[in-house]
Amino acid sequence: MLRPWPLTIAALAGLIALSLSLGAASFGDDAGWLLMVSRIPRTAAALLAGAGLALAGVVVQQVVQNRLVEPSLTGAPEASMLGLLAVTLLAPGMAVSGKMLIAAAAALVGMAGYLALAARLPREDPMLLPIVGMVYGGILGAIGVWMAWSADLMQYLGAWRLGEFSGVMMGRYEWLWGIAALAALLYFIADRITILGLGEAQARSLGLDYAQTRALGLVVVSVITALVLVTVGSFPFVGLVAPNLVARWRGDNLRANLPLIAVGGGVLLLAADVIGRLLRYPFEIPAATVVAVFGAGVFLWLLHAAPGRRHG
Amino acid sequence: MAERRLLWLGLALLALCGAFLAWQLRAPVGFILGLRAAKLGALVCVGAATGAATILFQTVAGNRLLTPGLVGFDALFVLLQTLLVATLGGVGVAMIPASLRFGVELVALAAASALLFGLLLRRDARDVTRMILTGIILGVLLRGLASMVQRMMDPSDYAVVQQAMFASFGRVDPQQLAVAAVVLLAALAAALRMAPALDVAGLGRETARGLGLNHDRVVMVSLLLMAAMVSVSTALVGPITFLGLLTASLARQVTGTHRHAVLIPASAIIGALILVAGQFVFERLLGSQSALAVIVELFGGLLFLVLVLKRRRR
Numbered sequence: 001m002l003r004p005w006p007l008t009i010a011a012l013a014g015l016i017a018l019s020l021s022l023g024a025a026s027f028g029d030d031a032g033w034l035l036m037v038s039r040i041p042r043t044a045a046a047l048l049a050g051a052g053l054a055l056a057g058v059v060v061q062q063v064v065q066n067r068l069v070e071p072s073l074t075g076a077p078e079a080s081m082l083g084l085l086a087v088t089l090l091a092p093g094m095a096v097s098g099k100m101l102i103a104a105a106a107a108l109v110g111m112a113g114y115l116a117l118a119a120r121l122p123r124e125d126p127m128l129l130p131i132v133g134m135v136y137g138g139i140l141g142a143i144g145v146w147m148a149w150s151a152d153l154m155q156y157l158g159a160w161r162l163g164e165f166s167g168v169m170m171g172r173y174e175w176l177w178g179i180a181a182l183a184a185l186l187y188f189i190a191d192r193i194t195i196l197g198l199g200e201a202q203a204r205s206l207g208l209d210y211a212q213t214r215a216l217g218l219v220v221v222s223v224i225t226a227l228v229l230v231t232v233g234s235f236p237f238v239g240l241v242a243p244n245l246v247a248r249w250r251g252d253n254l255r256a257n258l259p260l261i262a263v264g265g266g267v268l269l270l271a272a273d274v275i276g277r278l279l280r281y282p283f284e285i286p287a288a289t290v291v292a293v294f295g296a297g298v299f300l301w302l303l304h305a306a307p308g309r310r311h312g
Numbered sequence: 313m314a315e316r317r318l319l320w321l322g323l324a325l326l327a328l329c330g331a332f333l334a335w336q337l338r339a340p341v342g343f344i345l346g347l348r349a350a351k352l353g354a355l356v357c358v359g360a361a362t363g364a365a366t367i368l369f370q371t372v373a374g375n376r377l378l379t380p381g382l383v384g385f386d387a388l389f390v391l392l393q394t395l396l397v398a399t400l401g402g403v404g405v406a407m408i409p410a411s412l413r414f415g416v417e418l419v420a421l422a423a424a425s426a427l428l429f430g431l432l433l434r435r436d437a438r439d440v441t442r443m444i445l446t447g448i449i450l451g452v453l454l455r456g457l458a459s460m461v462q463r464m465m466d467p468s469d470y471a472v473v474q475q476a477m478f479a480s481f482g483r484v485d486p487q488q489l490a491v492a493a494v495v496l497l498a499a500l501a502a503a504l505r506m507a508p509a510l511d512v513a514g515l516g517r518e519t520a521r522g523l524g525l526n527h528d529r530v531v532m533v534s535l536l537l538m539a540a541m542v543s544v545s546t547a548l549v550g551p552i553t554f555l556g557l558l559t560a561s562l563a564r565q566v567t568g569t570h571r572h573a574v575l576i577p578a579s580a581i582i583g584a585l586i587l588v589a590g591q592f593v594f595e596r597l598l599g600s601q602s603a604l605a606v607i608v609e610l611f612g613g614l615l616f617l618v619l620v621l622k623r624r625r626r
Contacts, residue, residue, distance in 0.1 A: 068445075120621060127441040132620060134448060138553075139613040146606045236452070285463045289456055296453035303446055 004249055008263055015270045019043040022274065024282045037170045045173040046165050046273045046287065047266035049232055050242075052179035052224040054265020055186055055258070057239020059217045060111075062197035062254075064118055066129045067247075068302070070239030071111075073133035076225045077234040078140035079110020081160050084230070085147050088156060096230070100175065103226035104219075110140060111218055127303075163233030164286035165273050175231050182220055183262055190255040193217055197254075235272075235288045237295025238265055244302055268294075314569040314578075321566070321581045328588050329356070335596055353489050355591055356584040358545040358552075359559070361496050363583030364503060364576050365541035366556030367563065368534045371514045371572065373433055376564075377444055377619060379556035380538055383432070384451025385425060386546040389539075391458040392420055394473050398465055402472040414491070414543075422539040426532060433531070492544045499540040500580065506533060507572035514570060552605050554612020559583040561615060 020039045027034065057070040064074075071077065083106025087099055094102075114136055121128050141161075148157040186193070192213045195203045203210045228234070242265040246257050269287060272294065276285040333348050366379045380386070396417070397405050405413070432446055462470055503510075512525045513534075520527045563579035590604045 117617070117621075125441050127445045128620065131441070131445055131448060132617060135613050135616050135620075139610060139617075142606050142609040142613065146610070149606070279460075280464045283463075285460060289460050289463065292452060292456035293460055296449050296456060299449045300446060300453065303442060303449070 004246070004260060008260065008267060011267050011271075012263060015267060015274055016043055016047075018274050019046070019270060022277055038168075041170050041173050042165050042168045042273075043270065045168040045176055045232055046270040048173075048176040048179045049163075049228045049235070050238055050266040050269025051183060051262040052176070052228055052265070053235060053238040053269070054242035054261050055179075055183055055239075056221040056224040057265075058243045058254070058258070058261055059186070059193055059221050060239065061243060062193050063214055063217055064115070064129060065197055065199060066126050067244060068127060068130045068240070068299075069133060070237065071221055071225050072234060072236045072239065073130050073137065074114040075110040075133065075137040075140050076107040076114075076222060077160075077229055078137045078144060079113075080104070080107040080222075080226055080229050081144045081157065081234075082106055082110075082140060082147070084160065085144060085151070085153060085157070088153060089147075089151055096175070100223075100226050100230055103230055104222045107222035107225045107229075108218060111222060160229055160233050162286050163228070163235045163288040164276070164284070165232055166284050168232065173231050175227055178227050179224060182224060183258075186220060187255070187258055189213070189216070190258055194254040233286075233288060235269065236292050237299060238269055238291060241295050241298045242268055245298070314567045314571070314574045317567055318574055318578050318581070321578060321585070325356075325581050325585050325588070328585060328592070332588055332592050335592070350486055350489060351591070352588065353493065354548050355587040357489065357492050357496055358548050359555070359583030359585070359587040360500070360580035361541040361545040361583075362552065362556045363559035363563065363579035363581070364500055365538045365545075366560040367572065367575050367579045368503060368510070368538050368541075369556075370560055371510050372531050372534045373443070374514070374516055375440055375443065376560070377557070377616065377623075378447055379554070379560070380542050381553040381556050382444075382451060383429065383447035384454040385429075385538065385542045387451055387454035387458055388424055388428070389417075389421055389543050389546050390473075391454055391461070392417060392424060394458055394461045394465070397469050397473050398461055402466070402469040405472060411491075414495075418536075418540055418543060421543060422536040425539055426535050429535065430531065488547065492548055495540055496544045499537045499544075500576070502533075503537050503576050504573060506530065507576065510534070510572040511570065514572075549605075552608050554616060555583065555586065555608050557616055557619075558586060558608065558612045561619070 020035065020043060023034075023039060025034055025038075053071065060069055060071055060074060061067055080103045083102045084099060086106075087094055087102050091098075114133055117132055117136060118129055121132060144157060145154075148154050192208060195206055195208050196210070196213055196217065198206070200210050203213075243257075243261050246261045246264055250257055250260065269291065272290040273287040276287050276290045279285055329352055332352050333345060337344060362381070365385075366381075369380045369383075369385075370376055370378060400408075408416075428450065429447075432443060432450065462473060465473070509525060509530050512520050512523055513527055513530045515523070517527050520530075559579045559582045562582050563575055566582070567574050567578045569575065586608065587604070590607065594604050594607075
């Protein structure tokens with residue numbers, strides 16, 4: 001049996017080294033400057049965004065008690081884009097922090113809509129939730145495309161919808177460090193999030209303030225979604241793949257798994273970015289495209305492999 | 313009864329086409345009419361192809377929520393095209409005679425879809441929700457693969473793919489349209505000829521086999537016909553995921569029958585009606601281009617949610 005931690009750390013170290021040494025510019029006298037301004041920020045951004053999305057995936061999965069759901073299957077990114085479009089149209093000069101706030105609030109509203117839909121679905125059919133989430137996101141996305149089209153903002157929308165890291169530089173990604181703070185918060189309340197996954201009745205009987213904890217979890221998810229979306233764009237399936245692979249490997253102890261899930265998400269996204277940079281060097285393929293292909297493959301495998309323990 | 317409704321639908325489509333051509337027609341009449349006719353032809357072809365293909369697919373899958381667009385049939389076509397150009401190169405593809413190329417693509421698409429979707433339809437027949445989810449994710453996977461290969465191509469090769477794939481309603485090549493129309497008519501005629509067999513196939517594999525139908529053969533022929541129809545609509549205009557769901561549901565509602573001899577033409581006509589009416593409203597009355605596909609997606613998506621939620625109450 002392979003031990004998860006050494007393997008993950010080795011992969012992480014290898015990817016970081018690759019990512020730091022890879023790029024159109026070659027190292028010369030200004031190697032240190034190049035690293036500081038471009039390579040390190042890009043590597044850090046991919047790791048942070050991946051970790052954040054993976055953690056957000058865990059929280060969403062516990063809240064809806066379904067392994068096959070993740071933030072991008074709840075309409076959160078699309079709702080966030082709608083909020084951002086509205087800001088761009090109504091108050092184009094707003095500071096980035098204001099935009100983040102509105103994007104997060106919109107993501108929260110979008111997720112609330114999804115939860116309302118999900119509550120009306122039968123519990124015994126767990127695969128309906130991702131289907132409904134995908135279509136719900138598609139509807140919000142169509143509204144966004146329509147808005148963007150009529151306001152000539154398609155280029156903005158394109159940048160948000162297909163996440164990539166080629167534009168990351170010093171001074172343009174620092175918001176993502178907020179994810180590290182949120183990760184610490186999640187680690188602190190990991191046990192409560194686990195109890196959320198038992199369902200409302202069970203959680204209440206264990207003495208948990210269900211509504212409050214759920215609200216807290218969803219706020220964390222929407223803030224992460226907004227941070228990632230505004231700085232680097234959206235990435236599908238990261239929040240689905242990392243937690244599921246870790247759970248299959250190590251079982252379900254959430255507090256013990258959270259660090260591994262976070263690192264795993266970071267490794268996944270950094271690997272996607274490195275592959276995207278290598279496939280057609282020196283041109284780049286967006287990390288979101290690479291992740292979509294890999295993530296869809298893993299999703300299909302999860303659907304058809306011998307069933308692991310499944311909630312719901 | 314159902315036949316009479318079909319007749320009304322046909323008449324409505326004819327009237328709408330007339331209005332589309334004649335609305336505020338000014339000089340130079342001949343030039344404008346030519347442009348409008350090409351656009352109208354493309355709209356009708358795409359709508360009819362999508363509508364008919366969806367009915368076929370839903371019958372074969374035994375599932376009213378799946379559509380060829382949802383499982384990525386069109387993405388498979390794009391992927392095959394892209395791979396063809398990527399392996400032979402833009403120049404190599406251009407050297408092949410158009411008709412031969414189209415035929416080869418059609419057979420390749422049918423074979424690939426039979427392999428992929430045949431497996432999907434057979435293995436997951438019992439668990440309908442899993443089949444839908446697998447289909448949707450398969451669509452995501454195929455789309456991602458296609459765009460990844462496209463990103464890796466030479467820009468000049470990519471231009472060849474783009475030209476073959478993403479013509480819009482705005483600029484339709486009359487010659488391409490003519491080929492598409494002929495292929496579509498042939499596929500529709502073949503689908504209508506096997507309508508009785510499809511009626512039986514709609515009862516499910518076991519029942520159909522019990523009644524003496526060669527179910528696997530019907531599935532294969534249906535996939536081939538679908539491949540032809542989907543390639544027609546994808547070649548003329550990009551994918552409209554939920555159009556098929558709208559047309560097939562409406563066709564079942566309007567005709568109230570299970571007979572494919574009526575359902576297939578009804579769905580084809582309704583598909584054409586939706587696109588022509590939508591384009592008419594958006595382009596002529598509201599003066600905004602290109603919003604049509606988005607609006608169709610919006611309402612199709614909403615319909616999908618309603619159907620999923622309704623399924624629960626039954």
